[in-house]
Amino acid sequence: MKHLKLVLALAMITFVASCKKSNSDQLAVKTETQKDANGFSYESVTNDPTGLRLYTLDNGLQVYLSKNTEEPKIQTYIAVRAGSNYDPKESTGLAHYLEHMVFKGTDKVGTVDWETEKKYLDTISNLYEKHRATRDGGEKLEIYKEIDRVSLEASNYSVANEYDKMSSSLGATGTNAYTWFEQTVYTNKIPANELDKFLALESERFSQVVLRLFHTELEAVFEEFNRGQDSDGRKRYAAMLEGLFPKHPYGQQTTIGTAEHLKNPSMVDIHNYFDKYYVPNNMAVVLVGDFDFEATIKKVNTTFGKFERKEVAHPVLPTEEPLTTIVENEVFGPTAESLSIAFRTSGVNTEQEKFVTLADMILANGSAGLLDLNLNQKQLVQYAGCSTTFLNDYGYHSFSGSPKEGQSLEDLKGLILEQIEKLKKGEFEDWMIDAVVNDLKKSQLSQYENSTAVADAYVNAFIHDEKWEDKVKFIDDLKKITKQELVDFANSFYKDNYVVTYKRKGADDKIVKVSNPGITPVNLNRGANSKYIEEFNKMESEALKPVYVDYASAIKETKTESGIKVSYIENETNDLFDMNIIFDMGSDNDKKLDLAVGYLEYLGTEKYSNEDLKKEFYKLGVDYYVNTGNEKTYIGLSGLKENLPKGLELLEELLDNAVPNQEAYNKYVQSIAKGRQNNKTNKGSILRRGLLNYAKYGENSSLRNIISVSDLEKVNPQELVDLTKDLKNYKQRMFYYGKDVDNAVSALNTSHKVSTDLKDYPEAMTFEEKETGGNVFFVDFDMVQSEMMFLAKGEPFKAENMAASTLFNTYFGGGLSSIVFQEIRESKSLAYSAWSNYSTAREKDESNYVMAYIGTQANKMPQAVDAMMELMNDMPESEAQFNAAKESTLKKIAAQRINKSSIFWSYERLQKLGMSEDNREAMYNAIKDMTLADLREFFNSNIKGEDYNVMVIGNKKDVDLTALNKLGKVQEMDIDHIFNYEKSEDVKM
Template sequence: MKLKSILSLLALAVATTAAAKDYKFETVSGDMTKTRIYTLDNGLKVYLSVNKDKPRIEAHIAVRTGSKNDPAETTGLAHYLEHLMFKGTNHFGTNNAESEAPLLADIEARYERYRQLTDAMARKQAYHEIDSVSQIAARYFIPNEYDKLMSTIGAQGTNAYTSNDVTCYTEDIPSNEIDNWAKIQSDRFQNMVIRGFHTELEAVYEEYNIYLTDDNDKLWSAIGKKLTPTHPYGTQTTIGTQNHLKNPSITNIKNYFRKWYVPNNMAICMAGDFDPDQVVAIIDKYFGTMQPGQDVSQPIFPAQPVLTTPSDTTIVGQQAAFVCVAWRGEKAASLQSDTLDVISSMLSNGRAGLFDTNLNQPMKVMAAQAFCQTQQDYSSFVLYGVPRQGQTLEEVKDLMVAQLDNLKKGNIDDDLLPSIVNNLKRKYMQALDNNRWRVSEMVNSFVNGDSWQQHANSIARIEKMTKQDIVAFANRFFTNGYAVIYKTQGTDSLAKKIDKPAITPIPANRDMVSQFVKDIQNTEVTPIQPVFVDFKKDLTLATTKKGIPVVYKKNTDNGLFYLGFAYDFGNQDDNRYDMASNYLNYVGTDKYSVAELKRKFYKLGCDYGISVSGNRITIRLNGLSENMAEALSLMENVLQNAQADQASYDQFVSLILKERDDDKKDQRNCAEHLYAYGVYGSRNIYTDMMSADQLRNTNPQELLDLIKGLRNMKHELYYYGPMELKDMTAVITKLHATPKKLQDVPHATPYQATQTPTNEVLMAPFDAKNIYFRMYHNEGRPFNLADAGKISVFNEYFGGGMNSIVFQEMREARGLAYSAGAVYTRPSKKSDKESFFANIITQNDKMGDCISEFHNILDTIPQSEAAFNIAKDAVIKRLASQRVTKSSVIDRYFSMRKLGFDYDINETIYKDVQRVTLQDIVNFEKSQAAGKPYRYMILGNDKELDMKVLERIAPVKKLTLEDIFGY
């Protein structure tokens, strides 16, 4: 090479180095997440935390604005804008932005006129005109292109949420797609276009109808009104009012977007497998050109009145009664939050708090807990209690306040505070594995305005607190200025549903693809090579000296352990074990009371429990490895020496019967019971339980003796922790005494999914403004691994997400449902069969349309090669970036073994997916789902439903709640 050329290259290298931007960042000493915090020139905050566990990244974009910032005349705006952010930009979501623009402007102007009209006929005509113009604009609209983009890059967890103070957009992406992700997001946040407006508004209506049946939403609204009466926390809700939802303003939404969706009011928060130096440069490349907003300071509201006396209010709803007592706290960034978090643990930590030991364990109430809800401007500290049978809400309130008075008097154990600190550290170590947790902490810090230094060092500050500090604070904070919310059970006369408007379905245009999407599809990235778990290498199978099989994996990351004893039988074989395991939580032993036992485990930083499923019982112990032996010894003592007494058992039975009655008052819970009944028949995991008479007439010690006898039955143990296999099994052999010959476990008739040879309609009652609707088909087809690849792609293409055929047709094109999906399921164990089901949540007056349109897409399966390729790529990229690590290896081993495999079938599926064609999917759907008989399951109010629609399918079998619950 000539000298001149060499010098030219050197000069270029020097120039390139000099031009490289030096990104400054902040870190916090002792921060185990090792988060870097950057601030770009335009004010955009970037939080980055590296976790190499798997080649994926949790990526959230937080905007520091929520329903608190809604204009008073158009509440619900922030939440509705969140929905519209998925509709695309002037680059994607459209095939011709220039031609589409004047039509969208016309729709906007028409909505501004519509919202001023009061005459019903004039409004109906104006809405008809909006619908007509929307049909023309829809010719250019490509629905769900954002979701197609996310599927193209292999994202999952595509979603968003809005609260009082924040709107946050969430993704989980493969680590090789950062550049594409940033390119898509920067376009989305700079060039958002509002389209598909009236059909998406229907989705918000549906969400509002769900809100009407959720009493927890009513609770937070009531707390806000009481504690912050002149602040938006108390004057408006995130979902908005019915009147405002009926009269939306696209103009207001645009103004809101321009004010708040600016870089100096946003944060990009990421955790996962990446090089932070490269990532911040990519983010700057795409987001650095965004112009900062001139004024993003949060609105200032009048100081809230000082609360000096108790006040109360009552809310009504169909769910079970409860009572809350709430105090107003300072903003989330205040150090007061540390102390309130500690106090919440002192009152209720599930084991050793004052509520736990003095109310829950002795069963003086159905349930009681305390927690702190932090927010940007004001926080709230809440006591929450559920009454026993025959107990008044006032009695529950008084019992909780009395325990709070105990704390104010210092009547707490001296070792409680150190135990809380130890358990906070343990919880922190457990959470570090979770990228979503890391990112959520970043979002909270950004939104609430507490520095990362403050946020990351909370445990260090809490360690310095003393019991005297806590007591003194409690006496200052918990004054008589509290609010009491009585939630009574009944029909809410104020709940009025939003009626279905006349919407002409818009075209799905699924064969259309914008150039932007094509560019992303054609972008070459270094592929992630799949790594599948190898049980022979990643696990150790052994036996203890007494011959108990062991599944072992060493934890090389931290000092936590997970130990389990697994039994190959469950509720289907003997339904008493479920009650026995529950009752065990309320009794002590010959040496310790139940409160003493809970405190001992809490002090050790360990938990134990027994879970009973249909075909498996597991005794688990987990926590700090240094205390495993002591905790195991204590657990064995509990299992072998638990002492029943009739008085505690009678109280326990009363709680169980009250809990069963309360379960019938929750719509979602009723829907799950109906589905189990529809799939398995009258004997299923929900209905197969000890009857009230059986419970009352059972000797409680016999129940506890069932638990005691488990040690004598055949079982295996699994362990994930830092101990060596030899040392661990030695501890087990010493402390887990078993006989030389173990007994066989009991086996009875298993729960068996029933087949659907003919159409059937099952209907159960629930008085609500919406229905839960499922269709189920089962023709007894055994699991076939050869079809698993096709099934994976079919689910992604047809019904598995927002980019699926079902979601597009039912929600995007027609506005028929808030939630709509379908899935072909493979069984969880070898003896089970494959099945297909669809799930829809919709308004009562849309049921007929939902059934008709779903069958239309089911029987014709709309075909699009473009949509298929996106779905297939999504499955391939997710499988390639999936990693089964740590304790999940043990879980995966058990799940594969139940199916009859000694290897991970995902490797086979990954290879098979590469060969799947659209015609394969069509053929599969035609043979396994289209034109088949179905069992229809509807939970709703038959007085508000068009029953003739159902009767045309098959005779309607009306069930009672007693039928589907078994009592």
């Protein structure tokens, strides 16, 4: 959060990609109404693999329940059918800002004296109405100063983040919310034994909204607004929507709102919005996890059933005229050029949704789609893809792409449109529709294991008023569509009726500069409690006991005929498999290995062309990958168990018989060079990879251990093919997750033939961790915000420190109720995002690190730095907050389950730290006995007084370099040097 959810197509797709049904032939699907043991009526759908029970309480609240016993947790969502579409035109951003305020409590939660506090809040509300009404700048400023003064007085009676403290005390994770066009959704994942307390807390939370700590939270929303201005992807997306929807709020009102409206909020409008739409017959409670159906619906009815139904009048939104021309838009920013092409569609619950979904998968499915094969595999573009989004009133089929070096956006557009023309001409093979449907069904098998994916699907169904029966049938309905029907649809739908948005490099003259209002820090009252939390803490839940993994018995072993060890775990859930061949060497052993493995993606054999291989794998419902990291290389195969032998045979054919292709290699090098150019325009990569790595290792690091483009041009492709073929001659081990391990080993014996005398790995390069302190590494970047990280090298890894560091991170620097978040964001409004943690080493011989982060407006940076440094040298102490953090940490460990394939991968991580047993038991027992004095000792020994390297990215015109000089010697860094790129990435091939 309380963040604006990134509005990407894949984040809000319909059921077809986020929630799936079983891999079977079409079965009878119908909705049935039944009664449970308590007499509550519910709907269920026959042959629904999610096992949904959909209850509707007397007050109209819909309750989606589904059982999943993989872990003793419950994924919870509370969804409201109201989002930014419903914002008043004079108050855009209202729904999203209300989302933030729902975390602030009620007249019982978050206050020590409601009657007194309310008088101040009423005064603040009146002042905001006065502030909104006046047009005189000087008068506005004086009113705001009065708002700031009264807000400080009001904060004497509030308790910051009390809701977050209570949710954290349950052991909840993922406490957050998001707002979009048609919904506002509140999320938590809780231990199953805490359901009673959760329902009590949430029903109190949604009983009313209290707008306390209003102006400080509004400043956080401004910071969020600035982050959006720094995202070229969001700008391109907003311009696309504006072109698609010239009348409808989809294109005319952003969820975050306009700067002008954010500067002039109305607390009255927010209250009215809550009272109008946050009513039970416009809401849903979604619970997916380990619970008893009958007991759970009874509890939901006891808590949420007391809310009163109100008539809800949803706004009548404008109807769009058909698009009959091509609309072109441009946006500008510092990142690499890209474009989108979007066709407006009908909304959910329409036949058009089915046809567009199928067309989308024919065009791009990650393997054998027209865009995949004709553009990405042939390296005619840097990247091209597409996705669908279906909303209540309309939807869109959007195509996105980035050009390769020397390619114009207009040329890229033409290449993408050519693939749509191929669809219209039926230039795809007859088996593709069946393969697409099977691909979707394969995805269903894995996604239905995930309680969060199932809960997401229920939320979408509720928001879009979809019958679950239709969702269960959806993919089988796709299978009924014939190739000719799809071609006919494509010809009628994909015309010169799209919106193309060019994201070009250049200065953005639409950036809104936001001033620092100079907010007086409000009081957090960290040691205070409301009467509600005191009673809440008295509620007892049945203790949940932790379950630890006995790796020796959980991971079984066998061998191939060649003597290769195969570790395996049985998949007891479905018929999917995942096989990995593991080599304990990577690019640190041979920096050409990563190059060779990447090149393999574009090669074929004498028997199969590259395109044929992709098609054969897709027909089988099997995916493969070959991946190299710094220390390890993986050859992976996954998919439908019955097709493992054929899939492995195909993979071995590629590994053994790949044929070098000079043209493909030339394009591959061009793609690498272009990728490096693009990387230099990505502020996240510059800060979190480039600068962070440089601050840790200096000149000599894995990140900088790369081959220059000029040297890449000289490499013989045959050398790379020989390198991948030689992989099988090195020592290796395997991990298999799936059913019938004997069949898997048999397939390995048949297809993966290796010598019994395998080679040792080449010696790996080592990279020394540098001492930290006294350095400020700065990169000048065209952005509104500034971002900075602090890094201090700690002592080498010690297993005995893991318990204290885990508890410290919960208490001090991680999460909404942590000390850092409260002080820097909640009290002082100095950043949208701020955190700190004690980062444990990945390997036993490496060092731990103290890290911190601030993302804020450049004009707040000096204050934010002072606030962070003060915290890092003098940890505020609160016995109550410590106890809450301790309880939260213990409950999270107790509810955690390491199962399925994650058992093996968690064991791999432990071994790198020199451990072979589940260390969570020792951590749990240690944390149980810890006191605040123990945490203070850990802080004083590991955090206080550390010397930091500081990494900063921001606009040099706005950043106060004098203030940065107080932290150390400021060095303005060259981006090419950080990544060890050549100054000129032009490729002469």
